[in-house]
Amino acid sequence: MQKLSTCARPPWPQLLGCALAVTLTACGGGGGGGADTSSPASATTLSGTAVDGYLQGARVLLDVNGNGLPDAGEPTATTDANGRYSLDYSQVSSPLAGLRVVVTGGVDTDTGNAFTGILTARADGARSGQLVSPLTSLVDALVAEGFSLDAARTRVASALGLSVADLATDPVAALASQPALYTRQVALQRAVQLLASAEQGSDTAQAAQEKVLRKLASVIVAQNSPATVGELVVRANLSQASAGRDLADAVEDALEEALRSQGGRASAKASLKAMDQLRLEMESSRDYSLGRAATRLDERNGGSAYSGLAGGTGKAEAINTFTRRAGTATTVSQPASTAGRLLASNCFQCHGTGGVGGFDRIRGSDAAEVRDYLRKPARNDIMAAHAQGYTSAQLDAIIAYLKQ
Numbered sequence: 001m002q003k004l005s006t007c008a009r010p011p012w013p014q015l016l017g018c019a020l021a022v023t024l025t026a027c028g029g030g031g032g033g034g035a036d037t038s039s040p041a042s043a044t045t046l047s048g049t050a051v052d053g054y055l056q057g058a059r060v061l062l063d064v065n066g067n068g069l070p071d072a073g074e075p076t077a078t079t080d081a082n083g084r085y086s087l088d089y090s091q092v093s094s095p096l097a098g099l100r101v102v103v104t105g106g107v108d109t110d111t112g113n114a115f116t117g118i119l120t121a122r123a124d125g126a127r128s129g130q131l132v133s134p135l136t137s138l139v140d141a142l143v144a145e146g147f148s149l150d151a152a153r154t155r156v157a158s159a160l161g162l163s164v165a166d167l168a169t170d171p172v173a174a175l176a177s178q179p180a181l182y183t184r185q186v187a188l189q190r191a192v193q194l195l196a197s198a199e200q201g202s203d204t205a206q207a208a209q210e211k212v213l214r215k216l217a218s219v220i221v222a223q224n225s226p227a228t229v230g231e232l233v234v235r236a237n238l239s240q241a242s243a244g245r246d247l248a249d250a251v252e253d254a255l256e257e258a259l260r261s262q263g264g265r266a267s268a269k270a271s272l273k274a275m276d277q278l279r280l281e282m283e284s285s286r287d288y289s290l291g292r293a294a295t296r297l298d299e300r301n302g303g304s305a306y307s308g309l310a311g312g313t314g315k316a317e318a319i320n321t322f323t324r325r326a327g328t329a330t331t332v333s334q335p336a337s338t339a340g341r342l343l344a345s346n347c348f349q350c351h352g353t354g355g356v357g358g359f360d361r362i363r364g365s366d367a368a369e370v371r372d373y374l375r376k377p378a379r380n381d382i383m384a385a386h387a388q389g390y391t392s393a394q395l396d397a398i399i400a401y402l403k404q
């Protein structure tokens with residue numbers, strides 16, 4: 001058995017995590033296949049990108065009858081890892097322009113958290129490159145108030161000091177040149193979700209968010225000079241409007257600083273994830289004070305990083321702390337063939353986790369040594385008992401995987 005490996009050794013618990021992630025993607029990724037905005041759109045597909053961070057595995061619905069629900073005959077698709085989707089509307093008889101695209105579910109790839117919000121946009125006739133984002137959701141809320149799509153876009157853009165073209169710009173793709181486009185949208189989305197949670201009552205989370213967006217639309221209609229997200233949010237006629245403003249301001253501040261820091265994008269993701277924990281803490285405790293939520297999380301986790309991020313002193317240090325913590329959980333690269341990986345994940349429960357031995361001792365050219373345990377009595381050898389639990393074909397698959 002080789003004792004030392006020159007190959008890179010992935011940490012095992014993370015390999016296990018990856019195995020799960022791959023299984024999930026395999027289940028949820030079907031509908032998004034081929035959604036490539038760079039390829040010419042076919043005559044009857046509408047393709048685009050769903051972004052807060054990119055939403056992966058989210059359901060995209062072309063809501064033909066406008067009731068917000070997926071009904072028989074309404075096209076749906078699933079987003080890929082870059083938020084891309086392709087809706088086949090060949091069976092839809094109404095004209096595309098003006099129909100609503102509704103995105104729910106999936107995972108926010110910036111944070112790894114489930115996306116519990118709703119993003120919407122109106123089809124405008126273009127069949128590719130459509131963007132569904134927190135800003136298009138706001139535009140959609142103005143359309144629901146009776147504005148034309150063009151008028152709604154102009155209003156939203158000017159209320160936030162943006163151009164209409166900015167509303168159609170992928171904020172993640174434009175992060176390097178326009179960081180504020182990204183920080184503003186993620187701050188807006190967090191504030192909307194927090195406010196919706198405070199108002200939810202017996203509504204679904206999505207319905208509550210749509211109500212909040214309608215309140216924000218009214219603010220925008222009454223608005224005559226550019227404002228920050230926080231300034232818009234605080235003017236909404238909602239019980240926790242000032243908590244929404246505090247959260248939006250803190251998210252923007254933290255992300256701006258994170259993006260400027262050495263950690264850049266990685267720091268921004270780690271900080272956003274921590275801000276989401278702060279938001280969830282407020283939502284679940286129903287105590288809408290950012291400062292108190294931060295204190296509670298700091299008490300639970302040790303340190304003062306959440307307070308630093310929430311606006312206390314030491315923001316830069318807090319950002320470093322979250323970046324460092326996230327750094328220990330980065331995904332690892334996988335060998336070319338992942339066949340056999342799920343079976344092999346059983347092995348990782350002991351090897352490399354402090355159970356016994358190291359990953360390097362069972363991988364590589366000597367991987368076949370696991371077969372030696374088929375001849376040992378299983379009664380008093382845990383490894384023999386384990387090996388004898390597999391069929392021969394399964395062991396072959398495991399060995400082939402570990403040999404790579």
Ligand code: HEC
Nearest residue numbers: 001346347349350356357361362369370381382383386398
């Ligand atoms: C329940 C814990 C456990 C699991 C799960 C497990 N092993 Fe083991 N493994 C052991 C122990 C304990 C030994 C040392 C046994 C001995 O010395 O006889 C061992 C030894 C080995 C060895 C001999 C290597 C050496 O350095 O001594 C190989 C090869 C091996 N395991 C492969 C595997 C493979 C492949 C899997 C997955 C199919 C696996 N093991 C799953 C506990 C486990």
